[in-house]
Amino acid sequence: MLTGERGVKLECADPRAGAERQQQTQGTASTIEPSETQPPNDDAAQAAGSPVGPYLFGDLLALARAHWIRRMAEGLAEAGYPDYRASDAVLVRLLHRRGSVTISRLGARLGVTRQAARKLVDRLERRGYASEARDQEDARSVKVRLTADGERYADAVIALIHNLNRELAERVTSEELAIADAVLRTSISDPDSRSAAAAARIVPPLS
Secondary structure, eight states: OEEOTTSOEEOOOOHHHHHHHHHHHHGGGGGOOOOSSSOOOOHHHHHTTOOOSSOOHHHHHHHHHHHHHHHHHHHHHHTTOTTOOTTHHHHHHHHHHHSEEEHHHHHHHHTSOHHHHHHHHHHHHHTTSEEEEEOSSOTTOEEEEEOHHHHHHHHHHHHHHHHHHHHHHHHSOHHHHHHHHHHHHHHOOOTTSHHHHHHHTSOOOOO
16 A cells, blocks of 8 residues: 555555456457467457567568568569569579679578579579679689670669668657667577578678
8 A cells, every 4th residue: 555645545456356357358468369470459458459469570570571572573674574582583683793603602601501502593593683604713613694685684683772771760869770670689599500691791781
């Protein structure tokens, strides 16, 4: 029991009683079992605009990635490239910078296995954006390079990425962008993973 400002005695509410009252007011919503990706449904709280359940960072990250990929696909379709794939962005930029790269080197730079890198290259080759040839200095080595169409495709990808990044930077502060960058890097929990190595090569935003 507590005493208020004017000597009025206040009784501390029993938390169990409060939970029971809350369950009664929620009706059937309180009986819904939360799934791994869906928080409990509380109609009253949602109508008031209040978030319900645990914070699902992974779900939000997946939604943001899907939205980014959709923006990339829409922008490139408008530029005359309706066949964009989510893996194209990093792959064509790497080939654009390096000129020619072996499959093994591609896998190491992308943070994937050699077999996965081979599949990515095959997708580019089927669309006429990449080709393979023996290294002139080492005939045992086969390197991948962009074709003329692939170079034009890479230019369109790079220009769109710059536009989307600039658009995002205009909607948030530099401090917010730096915090988001730090959170994303922290979410890669294994510092020795390929993903961590790839992330380390991405220059953080200027604070």
